[in-house]
Amino acid sequence: MKTKQRPAPLGGFNFDYIMWLFTRLSALAMYLIVIVALTGALLMSARQNMSIADLMRWAFMPNPNHVASTNIPDIEVWKTIFWQVMAILMLFFAGAHGLHGLLNVVEDYISSRRIRMSLRALVLVIWVAISLIGITVIVTS
Amino acid sequence: MGLKRNVGLMEALRYQGKGPMLTYILHRIGGLSIVIFVGLHILAGYLANHAWGANLGIFINSIYENWLFQVFIFFFALFHAINGLRIVILDLWPKLIEYQREAIWLEWFVFLPIYGIALFVIVRSGLGG
Amino acid sequence: MKTHQFEVIVVGAGGAGLMAGLYASRTAKTAIITKLYPTRSHTGTAQGGIGAALGSEEEDHPEWHTYDTVKGSDYLGDQDAIEFMCEEAVQAVYELEHMGLPFDRTPEGKISQRPFGGHTNNVTGKPVKRACHAADRTGHMILQTLYQQCMKNNVNFFDEFQVVDLLMVNGAAAGVVAIELATGELHVFHAKAVIIATGGYGRIWEITSNAYAFTGDGPAIIMRRGLPLEDLEFFQFHPTGIYKLGILITEGVRGEGGVLINGKGERFMERYAPHVKDLASRDVVSRAIYMEIRDGNGANGQNYVYLDVRPESVNKYAALDGRKNKDGSPYTVTGEEILAKLPDIVDFCRVYLGVDPVTQLMPIQPTAHYAMGGIPTSKYGETILDETNATVPGLYAAGECACVSVHGANRLGTNSLLDLVVFGKHAGLRAAEFAKTVPFQPLPSDPTKYASSQFDRIRKADGKDNAFDIATTMKKVMFDKMGIFRSGKGMEEALTIVRALKQRYQHVSVTDTGKIFNTELINVWELGNLLDLAEAITVSAIARTESRGGHSREDYPDRDDKNWLKHSLAWVREDGKIDLKYKPVVITKYEPKVRTY
């Protein structure tokens, strides 16, 4: 005695839905990156040479800049393509997550559709700008 | 006739929302402070590399170096990360919401010692010890 | 003053009103006027279930249901109407299911049913599973489902409009006058047909399971307009209300195997109803509790006894009674099952008593519960004018405020929800049909005159008396003297006091002079309704010199079919005196017999 299956709804691909999911998934991705960066840092003997603040800075943004001023004897292993890619990934996730978060907070209080759409455009521009700048910083340092 | 719909910030904050409402407020403040700071920091990193903006860049970076600021930002960053994980888990596996009360306990249980240690380290180095 | 025009006006948005509105709106332009948001209606509190002989779990027939209802009514119910209701019951429940009502289910996926007081297998005499239920919030689900269907079908609602007067022109209903609570403004609703479904009036009594809103507005309005009310002396006291608060503990608790225990720890219902014991009909159980208390067997010497639904007691007594599951295994329950089947009851006990029924006893006492009497109607909801069963054109009534009479002298549990659905539907259909055949009556020249005069009187009174005091006194005296057991002397005393209260009521005024949500004014007006009804109830009861169903007299302990197998009709005359007349009971198949359980 099974009742007939109803037509299953589509996941409804709109901005709100995608960003909702993205926020959660990017959060998980950031965790992953942080863990990889932390493990990497420890493997690269950060334990003896780094303050906790520097370690955190590295974990959240594995960018050679962030460890340049520490007591690490050999900075070269920290300056690889691998870590640059990780840093860019982190930048991508954190940037999109954070800026959308900002937008999300504002949207909670904005009723007008026009303003909402303009803000979204604005945030997109900021995101692209920040990302470009960020990438420049990462690759040039 | 009647009053306008009015929810002032203070009125809202005075609602006796218990544990989860507090985490929401902290999460929100935390998220916002991180984006703003991270944004500035990236800018600073860029500026510091160019002679025309080096001063500003260095100034912003020096805020970060300040231990008082670290006490603040580390609190929110850590809290945002741990609380965010709770939200992600509860959102993606609604069945677990049955344990939401425990989740909040657990969250503080994880957060406090980590932050405690970090606080100790930051303050000690901040006070030049 | 604003005027609206609809073909059919339904007053009240409980189960009966919504059902009527839903059906009337299919063909006629209909509006439902309600003083509460529809979902706040009292139907939402009904717990146990709705009766219908579906036979989803065991053999059952509408004829058995009919017989049980006739017997339950102490033979005062009109048998043609009862037969009609019990036949329609089955389809009515399926219809509710189709509308989306989330009934509990049997393992096969059918509508789940449970035993209820007075419902029996006519062959074995054992309780039968007839109450279709959705946990212990069946009424809530009926109310929600019907409201949802009304929204789906775009029925017009006037929420928080309180009807205060009925307009009659040329002996026919012409509309109603209502006060919009949010503005205090009077609105006239011009209609071809009016359906009254305002619910009961249990707030007359001190200990009651009824809502604050149960102030008998409909019957009181009808009475003031010179129409009769039927069988007012019959009011049901439910055996199990929470001690002092009166909040209802459903009979379903006993259906699931709970038992009543007196102060000595005995299961006393064995002595009063040897066959069905705790599942005897309500009047019988209430009287038994009262007698236990009177004999000094109350718990802790107080005026309450215990209801015991702890799994170990349930299992013990179920074994003693030889209660079996469908497959023949002995009936047992666990604490979790109790919790799953009666979640709200468990919650009430925890919140209001600080008692956990799974491990502790619940202190209970009988509580005023249900008005068997009310606006006399035919089985199609048409309001009856006099003892010849002539009807009032365009005026209909359904639900607890009406008296069809299917409940006679005592209603069986689950039959009220059934009454709402069946007669609500037919009243709606009839009213819409009628509206299609007649033109609008002209409105009287000053339609709001009578209504505003009532409010003006209250506003202008000298304010020497306090409404709250009057209400408290009325409730107390009605509970003491017009409760489960009555006597000629006691009732006379009650009548004197109620009449004195009515005099005092003339002095009650209001301090709130505003218009917007002047709940004080409304409450005082409602108190007037309660007082009027209390008087009519007492007068009707004094006249009936016998004991039958909900009306038990110590001075006339026996049923007297020779003189009293008849319905009473009460009119209030211009000068305020109450006239009584009588009309015969319809008997088809079932000759009155001695009633034992």
Added chain:
Amino acid sequence: MEVTIKLFRYNPEKDKKPSYKTYKLEALETDRVLDLLEKVKGYQDGTLSFRRSCAHGICGSDAMRINGFNRLACKTLVRDTGAKITVQPLLGMRVIKDLIVDMEPFFEHYRSVKPWLINDDPEPEKERYQSVDQRAVFDDTTKCILCACCTTACPSFWGNEQYVGPAAIVAAHRFIFDSRDKAAAERLKILNEVWGVYRCHTIFNCTLACPREIQITRAIGEVKMALTTGKTE
């Protein structure tokens, strides 16, 4: 014991601004806050206005903020509140008078999710079958009494009254997960908008405030997951 009850008062016909008035009265530990309001109205100040009906937590009329937290006055005992009680109207609604707020926007949101069974198949002669498990999936959300305790406790709703609010999502959940209903897709579409489920930030104020102890946040979570997976079983 003697209790002090501080009430939010506002009479639109007289007052420009709301104020608080304090009343003292005798009460038992087991008295409901609703009983106290009735007594204040009966003996001390007849102008006090509030809604109530059933007096035992089943009709949803008397939702208000008691000691800063959304509850039903008839389901809150003096035992729980202590001797000092503050009563305010629900937050985020227009106050009409004293403790009475305008419920229309709330019901508007409720109606917006089509809270009624939609199934265009021909009706069977008897009941539609539904297994015990299928019935259990949405049991929790059938308990809602539309009291608005949840929606008016939600910071997102405070922030913007266009958010449909937890109560509406609960109503939608009740039908989305009912195996007899065929319109889950339509409802999900409505909730998949800016003012739908995405204003919910898993704050839990709703769940904690619900007098019927409905796991509201869980229901909302299930709706969000239904949007992600397309599964409504």
